[in-house]
Amino acid sequence: MAPTLAETTTDSFDIADFVINQGNGVKGLSDLGIKSLPRQYIQPQEALINIIPNESIPVIDMSNWENDPKIAESVCEAAEKFGFFQLVNHGVPLEVLEGVKDATHRFFGLPAAVKRKYSKELSPSNSVRFGTSFSPDSEKALEWKDYLSLFYVSEEEASALWPPECKDDCLEYMKKSEILCKKLLTALMERLNVKEIDEKKESLLMGSRRINLNYYPRCPNPQLTVGVGRHSDVSSLTFLLQDEIGGLYVRVNEGKGEEDGWVHVPPIEGSLVINVGDALQILSNGRYRSVEHCVIASGSKNRISIPVFVNPKPSDVIGPLPEVLAAGEKPKYKNILYSDYVKHFFRKAHDGKKTVEFAEM
Ligand SMILES: CC(C)(COP(=O)(O)OP(=O)(O)OC[C@H]1O[C@@H](n2cnc3c(N)ncnc32)[C@H](O)[C@@H]1OP(=O)(O)O)[C@@H](O)C(=O)NCCC(=O)NCCSC(=O)/C=C/c1ccc(O)cc1
Ligand SMILES: O=C(O)CCC(=O)C(=O)O
Ligand SMILES: [Fe+2]
Numbered sequence: 001m002a003p004t005l006a007e008t009t010t011d012s013f014d015i016a017d018f019v020i021n022q023g024n025g026v027k028g029l030s031d032l033g034i035k036s037l038p039r040q041y042i043q044p045q046e047a048l049i050n051i052i053p054n055e056s057i058p059v060i061d062m063s064n065w066e067n068d069p070k071i072a073e074s075v076c077e078a079a080e081k082f083g084f085f086q087l088v089n090h091g092v093p094l095e096v097l098e099g100v101k102d103a104t105h106r107f108f109g110l111p112a113a114v115k116r117k118y119s120k121e122l123s124p125s126n127s128v129r130f131g132t133s134f135s136p137d138s139e140k141a142l143e144w145k146d147y148l149s150l151f152y153v154s155e156e157e158a159s160a161l162w163p164p165e166c167k168d169d170c171l172e173y174m175k176k177s178e179i180l181c182k183k184l185l186t187a188l189m190e191r192l193n194v195k196e197i198d199e200k201k202e203s204l205l206m207g208s209r210r211i212n213l214n215y216y217p218r219c220p221n222p223q224l225t226v227g228v229g230r231h232s233d234v235s236s237l238t239f240l241l242q243d244e245i246g247g248l249y250v251r252v253n254e255g256k257g258e259e260d261g262w263v264h265v266p267p268i269e270g271s272l273v274i275n276v277g278d279a280l281q282i283l284s285n286g287r288y289r290s291v292e293h294c295v296i297a298s299g300s301k302n303r304i305s306i307p308v309f310v311n312p313k314p315s316d317v318i319g320p321l322p323e324v325l326a327a328g329e330k331p332k333y334k335n336i337l338y339s340d341y342v343k344h345f346f347r348k349a350h351d352g353k354k355t356v357e358f359a360e361m
Contacts, residue, residue, distance in 0.1 A: 015029070015038045019142075020132055020136055024112045025108075025132045026132055026133075026144050026145065026216075026217055026219075027146050028112055029217075030218050031217070034220055035220055036221060037219065037220050040141065041141060041144055041224070041225040042141055042225060049230070049249060049296075050262060051249065052253075052263055055263045056263055056264075057082050057250055058078045058082065058085045058086070059085070059086045059271070060086070061087075062087055062088070062089050062090050062091065063089040072190075076187060079276050080288060080289065082252065082289075083250075083288065084250045084265070084274070084275045084276075085275075086265065086273050087180075087272050087273075088270065090272055091179065092177050092180055096172055096176045097173070097270065097272075099169040099173070100170060101243060102169065103170060103213075104213040104215070104304045106165045107148055107163055107165045108146065108213070108215045110163075116130070117130075118130035118148065125157075127151035128149075128150055129148070129149045130147070132145065133145065134228065134229065134350055135350075143225070143227060144217075144225050145215065145216050145227050145297075146215045147213060147215065148212070148213040150162055150212075152208070152209045152210065158170075158171055173211070173241075173308070174209060174211060177272075177308060181239065181310055182206075184237065185197065185237065188284075189205075192324050193324070194321060203313050203316055204236075204279075204283060204312045204316055205310070205312070206237075206310045206311070207311070207316060208311045208312065208314060209308060209310055209311065211306065211308050211309075212306065213306055214228075215302070215304055216247065216295065216305075217302045218297070218301055218302055219297035219299060220299070221299075222299045223296070225297070226294055226295065226296065227294075227303075228294055228350065229294055229349065229351075230251070230292045230294040230350060230351075230352045231292065231350040231355075232281075232293070232353050232355065233277035233290060233307075234311070234355060235278075235279060235311045236276075236277055237274060237275070237276060238274070238275045238309050239273075239308045240273040240275070240306070241272060241305065242267055242304075243303060244269070245298050245301050245302075246264065246298075246303075247295050247296045247298055248293060248305070249264055250265055250275075250292070251292040251293065275290070275291065277309070278356050279338065282333045282356070283318060283320065284321070285320035285324045285325065285329060285332055290353075290356070292353055311342075315337070315338070315339065316338045317337055317338070319331065319336070320332065331361060332360065333356075333359040334360075334361055336358070
């Protein structure tokens with residue numbers, strides 16, 4: 001039985017057990033109507049960020065992509081300079097975006113006992129996982145986020161194992177965003193002198209995909225905690241769909257002499273946020289940048305976001321591409337097995353851009 005509000009303010013109530021083990025998540029806590037943030041969620045001061053107003057990441061209109069080469073150029077420039085941009089008129093149908101947002105609300109609206117069936121301990125497969133926070137065993141403070149993470153192996157596996165409340169919408173979104181993904185990667189590769197995406201390159205760039213459904217419930221003291229701590233993604237590219245609430249921040253001006261800080265990514269209806277991940281930073285020998293970002297939950301509303309991580313295959317060895325090194329550039333990264341890289345990322349708490357040190361020469 002769910003605890004009463006009075007019980008939640010006493011030490012006799014085991015927050016971690018309620019949130020993590022019983023599958024209630026932070027949604028369960030928030031739904032209880034707690035008035036202050038439990039101490040387990042209070043982040044150390046250094047996790048809190050300096051927000052820069054009046055700056056933003058580029059917004060790129062793709063309507064004339066086929067006829068105007070400047071649009072591809074602005075994508076590549078944004079990937080070099082910011083590692084983050086928003087796309088409008090990107091060709092993924094709006095009803096598909098709405099469908100996957102509705103599916104996310106449907107999934108998180110299920111009873112805890114149903115969602116718990118997909119937890120690490122009970123899930124029928126490693127490719128389906130419901131959880132809370134990022135890496136609860138290794139974090140000093142927990143994160144204010146619940147998630148469902150679905151690794152795509154095949155249509156058949158997804159049909160058999162993904163939760164029926166969301167599988168069709170997730171698959172449709174992944175299918176419809178693939179065309180866009182190929183367009184962006186082709187343009188990004190041309191700039192690196194990679195003229196053709198052959199089978200091997202296709203595997204390195206988009207050999208595996210994972211979709212996460214993120215749920216950040218209303219939070220009593222959002223300034224004291226994080227929805228997601230500062231991190232860069234380990235993907236090649238991430239396609240992020242967010243709802244209208246806002247709360248995603250991206251680091252700008254790091255090491256550039258200007259004010260180092262974080263800018264908000266304002267929700268734009270129908271848009272997709274694209275960011276470069278560590279795998280593309282490594283493949284491009286640092287030319288495209290995977291940039292730190294984090295999420296602050298809302299004090300008044302429940303927020304959802306849906307990233308699709310487009311990645312190398314777990315069995316691929318990644319390192320700087322030969323085309324990039326052809327002109328004599330020194331490699332900044334060694335060759336590493338991609339699944340080792342991802343395991344290293346998942347084993348620790350979020351720690352900004354430290355993951356990539358694992359691949360440095
Ligand atoms: C190494 C993987 C991830 C799992 O392989 P496995 O053989 O099933 O290995 P394990 O089940 O032993 O999982 C390794 C560790 O990763 C953990 N893990 C296994 N999936 C998960 C999971 N979705 N979530 C968070 N821990 C997990 C898992 O709990 C385990 O930790 P530990 O038990 O402490 O040893 C394998 O699927 C793989 O190589 N995948 C490559 C494709 C891939 O998933 N790429 C990552 C794209 S995700 C990305 O860019 C960003 C994600 C992200 C996510 C949340 C954020 O807050 C921010 C960013
Ligand atoms: O919720 C968001 O806006 C971003 C989430 C994120 O960075 C992630 O899941 O990797
Ligand atoms: Fe991320």
